[in-house]
Amino acid sequence: MMKVVWSGVVAAAVLLGASSAYAQATNTGSLNVSATVAAKAKLTLGTSSLTFADADPDVTATMTSAALPLDVKARTSATGAVTLTVLAGGDLVAGGNSIAISNLTWTATGTGFQAGTSNKTLAQTVGSWVGSGSPSGTQTFSLPNSWAYNTGTYTVTLNYTLTAP
């Protein structure tokens, strides 16, 4: 009977291969990646109310509010027009008395923001931009302080609309 002893020979062959027979091997795979970016608009007002403190018309001819921070975030196309407008809910009213809303004006800071005059029928532009981004600025309101006003606490609601097509 012939018995063939393989074990030592196989081990030697494997070791020989390990030291000299290997060449670099490569294999590739691919993965397709897609991301959806949809239009969005988000407006944040720094406060929900502003107050003009009472003042002597001879000393303070124009009442000025604190600055209202405005944070605009918009995602649109590269050439999409982003607009921020404000529309007054009516005139400033205190019971049966009123002050015309056109007396309420504002100045603005920040890129793309602009000054304007309040209106109760036609939305007025507060800011305009092109393309996506997150500009911020401030809006400071002014109201002439007239001796002709009747006493009272006058209020009005301003509605802001941010549009990103």
Added chain:
Amino acid sequence: MLVAAVAVAAGPAPAAAQTANGTLNAAMNGLARLSLSSAAITFPDADPDTVPNVPASQGPIGVTAKARTSVNGAVTLTVLAAGQLRSGVNTIPAANVTWTATGPGFSGGTVSATTPQTLGTWSGSGVRTGTQAFLFRNLWTYSTGTYSVTLTFTLTAA
């Protein structure tokens, strides 16, 4: 093969025996095989304020790297983007896609369109499995659109 040979050698010894040597040549060439559990992933739209990093809808993908190399041979798995994420003329940098990884030898990273980024490194032959979870950096500055790019994975067994 080695186990079978030992079993034969361990059998009962005959009364008379003759031995002879035979040579078995087993060619074990370098080999690398990579498989991904998915061919595509998608990042859904999300609010950047609430989801600053968007995970892929499919969740992590499974990665299996099989390699045959020398005892201490370096095995590497890299990822390279074909370019930036593109939607028409608009682009988002490939670097805004990152990943985390699980599994021995796998590592997290950031996608690049210029330099292959390492996803895994090992030493010697073996089968390595792990997962790769992609994240998309979600910014307000992006223009709207559906952006896409192809990632190429390369497994190398030195």
